[in-house]
Amino acid sequence: MSTVVQLEYVGDLAPYDEEEAALAEAGASLTVVRAADGDALVEAAGDADVIWVEWTPHLTRDVLERLPKLGLAIRWGVGYEQIDVAAATELGIAVANAPAYCTEDVAEHALAMLLAVSRQVVFRDRQGQQGLWRHGPAKQKRLAGSTVGVVGLGRIGSHVAKVAAAFGATVLGYDPVVTSPSVRQVGFEELLASADFVSVHVPLTAETHHLFDADAFALMRPDATLVNTSRGGVVSQAALVEALDAGRLGAAALDVFEQEPLPADNPLRGRDNVILTPHEGANSPQSGRDLRRAVYGATVEWLRTGWTDAIVNPQVRPHARAGR
Ligand code: NAD
Numbered sequence: 517m518s519t520v521v522q523l524e525y526v527g528d529l530a531p532y533d534e535e536e537a538a539l540a541e542a543g544a545s546l547t548v549v550r551a552a553d554g555d556a557l558v559e560a561a562g563d564a565d566v567i568w569v570e571w572t573p574h575l576t577r578d579v580l581e582r583l584p585k586l587g588l589a590i591r592w593g594v595g596y597e598q599i600d601v602a603a604a605t606e607l608g609i610a611v612a613n614a615p616a617y618c619t620e621d622v623a624e625h626a627l628a629m630l631l632a633v634s635r636q637v638v639f640r641d642r643q644g645q646q647g648l649w650r651h652g653p654a655k656q657k658r659l660a661g662s663t664v665g666v667v668g669l670g671r672i673g674s675h676v677a678k679v680a681a682a683f684g685a686t687v688l689g690y691d692p693v694v695t696s697p698s699v700r701q702v703g704f705e706e707l708l709a710s711a712d713f714v715s716v717h718v719p720l721t722a723e724t725h726h727l728f729d730a731d732a733f734a735l736m737r738p739d740a741t742l743v744n745t746s747r748g749g750v751v752s753q754a755a756l757v758e759a760l761d762a763g764r765l766g767a768a769a770l771d772v773f774e775q776e777p778l779p780a781d782n783p784l785r786g787r788d789n790v791i792l793t794p795h796e797g798a799n800s801p802q803s804g805r806d807l808r809r810a811v812y813g814a815t816v817e818w819l820r821t822g823w824t825d826a827i828v829n830p831q832v833r834p835h836a837r838a839g840r
Pocket of ligand 1 (some may be wrong): 594595615618619622667668669670671672673690691692693694717718719720723724727745746747771772795796797798799
C-alpha cells in the first residue's frame with residue numbers, strides 16, 4: 517500500500533473523507549501530520565510515497581535528500597516555491613501543483629481590490645459606518661478610460677486583462693514568455709510609466725523576487741495604484757512603504773505579504789490609501805472543491821500510471837523514482 521502524507525498547515529482543509537475514499541480505491545492511505553520544521557517533517561513523513569504540501573515546512577534540498585521513498589510532491593495551490601524543484605528533479609522526485617483551480621477567483625479578487633481603490637469603497641465605507649455624509653473631496657477614479665498594466669499574462673493575468681478591457685480600460689501587458697493576442701504587450705518599464713493601475717500576476721522565483729523595488733516604484737506614476745495578489749516576495753515591502761510615505765505612489769491593494777500573517781505592527785496597516793486582505797484571493801466554495809479534486813486526482817493518476825499532467829518538472833521523467 518502506498519502512503520500519502522498530508523502536511524497540514526492550520527487544518528482548514530480537514531476533514532479528508534473525499535481524499536481518503538479516492539486514495540483507498542487506488543490502494544493508498546492518507547496520513548495527516550503537522551511538522552514544526554524540516555527535521556520534524558522527515559521524522560513524520562519518512563516513508564511517504566507522496567507528500568501534499570500546503571505552506572510550511574518547505575521541501576528544501578536538505579529535506580528532500582532525507583525522503584528516500586518520495587516519488588511525488590504536490591503543492592496545494594498554483595505557486596510551488598515551497599518545493600525546491602531543481603533538487604527534486606535531480607533526486608528523481610516529480611513535483612506537481614493545482615494550476616487552474618482558482619484562476620477566476622484570484623482575477624476577480626484583483627479586480628475587486630482595484631475597484632475598491634478606484635471607487636474608494638473601503639475608505640467611504642468607514643465614513644458611512646461612522647455616520648459621515650458626503651465628507652471630504654471626491655477622490656474616486658474612473659476605471660473606464662484608465663490604463664491598467666498587467667504584469668504576468670498567464671491564467672490569472674490574462675483573465676484580469678479581459679475583464680479590465682470589458683470595463684473600458686486600456687490594457688497593457690508585460691510577460692517575457694507568453695504572447696497574448698488580445699493584449700498590447702509592452703516592456704516592463706513602459707508599462708510602469710504608463711499605467712494608472714498595475715496588477716501583478718507572476719510566480720515567485722529568483723527572477724521575480726523584489727521585481728517591484730525602489731527602481732520600479734520610481735518609474736510608476738505618483739498617482740498609480742499597485743495591486744498584488746501574486747506573492748508577497750514579488751514586492752519589496754520596504755520600498756513600497758517608502759514610496760507611499762514619500763507620495764511617489766498613490767495607493768496599494770495587497771492580498772499577499774513578505775511575511776504571512778502580516779505582523780500587527782507592519783507599517784502598511786492603518787493607511788487610507790492601502791487595502792489589505794489576508795491572502796484570501798483564491799477562496800470560494802467552488803475553488804475549494806476544484807482544489808481538492810485537482811490534488812487527489814493528480815495523486816490517483818500518478819499512483820495508477822506513474823505520471824500526471826499536473827507535474828511541473830517533466831524533465832524528471834526518464835529517471836523518475838516511481839515512474840512506470
Ligand atoms: P501562470 O503560470 O498561468 O502565469 C504566470 C505568468 O507569469 C506566466 O505567463 C509567466 O510567463 C509570467 N512571468 C514569469 N516571470 C515573469 C516576469 N518576470 N515578468 C512578467 N511575467 C512573468 O500562473 P497564474 O495561474 O496566472 O498565477 C500567477 C501567480 O499567482 C501564481 O504563481 C501564484 O503565486 C499566485 N497566486 C496567488 C493566489 C492567491 O491566493 N492570492 C492564488 C493563486 C495563485
